[in-house]
Amino acid sequence: MATIRPLGGKIGVEVSGVDVKKLDDAGFAEIYRAWLGANVLVVTGQELEIDDFLRYSRRFGVVLPHPSKMTRHPDYPEITLLGVNKFGADGTLDMAIYRRGAEGWHTDGAYDQEPFKATQLYALAVPSRGGDTHFASMYAAYDALPPRLKERLDGLNGAFTYGGRRKKTALLNEEDRDWKPVFHRIVRTHPETGRKALYFDPGKILRIESVDEQESDAIIAELTERMIQPDAQYRHQWRKGDIVIWDNRCSYHRAAGDYPPEEDRIHWRVSIKERAA
Numbered sequence: 001m002a003t004i005r006p007l008g009g010k011i012g013v014e015v016s017g018v019d020v021k022k023l024d025d026a027g028f029a030e031i032y033r034a035w036l037g038a039n040v041l042v043v044t045g046q047e048l049e050i051d052d053f054l055r056y057s058r059r060f061g062v063v064l065p066h067p068s069k070m071t072r073h074p075d076y077p078e079i080t081l082l083g084v085n086k087f088g089a090d091g092t093l094d095m096a097i098y099r100r101g102a103e104g105w106h107t108d109g110a111y112d113q114e115p116f117k118a119t120q121l122y123a124l125a126v127p128s129r130g131g132d133t134h135f136a137s138m139y140a141a142y143d144a145l146p147p148r149l150k151e152r153l154d155g156l157n158g159a160f161t162y163g164g165r166r167k168k169t170a171l172l173n174e175e176d177r178d179w180k181p182v183f184h185r186i187v188r189t190h191p192e193t194g195r196k197a198l199y200f201d202p203g204k205i206l207r208i209e210s211v212d213e214q215e216s217d218a219i220i221a222e223l224t225e226r227m228i229q230p231d232a233q234y235r236h237q238w239r240k241g242d243i244v245i246w247d248n249r250c251s252y253h254r255a256a257g258d259y260p261p262e263e264d265r266i267h268w269r270v271s272i273k274e275r276a277a
């Protein structure tokens with residue numbers, strides 16, 4: 001029997017007692033609804049092959065290969081391998097792989113015209129300590145903005161690229177490092193819940209459009225300060241066999257990046273869009 005329980009605060013819900021390989025449409029619809037309401041969905045205790053994971057992931061949307069070609073699974077381009085090939089031939093730790101997602105709070109895929117709907121991870125190996133993933137709500141971030149900032153941001157677009165102002169592109173091949181900015185509303189209405197979210201990413205935003213540079217810098221600095229509401233967070237401690245999916249339209253996340261590097265922490269990851277493009 002499926003058990004669905006909230007994970008404490010304003011975000012996060014856990015489903016146990018299901019096998020995602022056998023979920024019927026009604027069972028999936030219940031899980032999907034719970035996910036939309038909680039931003040982050042944990043499904044525990046799964047035993048999956050890659051095809052099972054892809055098939056289940058495609059129920060959430062369109063699964064597309066990630067632009068980091070060097071971390072794709074060699075036989076399945078839609079699967080990104082996290083934590084694999086951490087050590088170079090000379091034994092040095094590749095920090096871009098070890099600390100992937102740990103540089104700061106972010107949302108995945110804001111650099112695409114059609115940004116990522118969701119990211120889903122399946123845990124294959126979990127370290128003895130550390131290695132958690134942190135989540136926070138963009139709805140709560142928007143709700144908590146002072147009224148003057150809500151008014152100022154209304155209708156404004158942000159320009160985003162893969163590496164943002166820091167141009168962090170270590171996981172991309174040389175020829176894939178040149179990004180044209182794309183534009184997204186900073187106050188973005190979620191297409192399924194109708195709720196307003198603060199759609200922001202300090203590592204991918206270049207500038208706020210239609211305001212002068214000084215004001216753009218000031219807004220980016222202020223949003224960086226305000227984007228995380230401590231009472232609307234969830235921290236996931238991984239167990240092998242966990243699937244976690246988060247909604248990139250209404251959640252921020254970051255990896256803790258703190259586990260013993262000599263231990264394995266390995267996930268399969270998929271990037272999911274609402275539509276192909």
Ligand SMILES: O=C(O)CCC(=O)C(=O)O
Binds near residue numbers: 100101133134253256
């Ligand atoms: O490894 C993690 O905990 C999350 C990394 C991340 O940011 C991602 O997969 O998008």
Ligand SMILES: [Fe+2]
Binds near residue numbers: 101106107108253
């Ligand atoms: Fe991420």
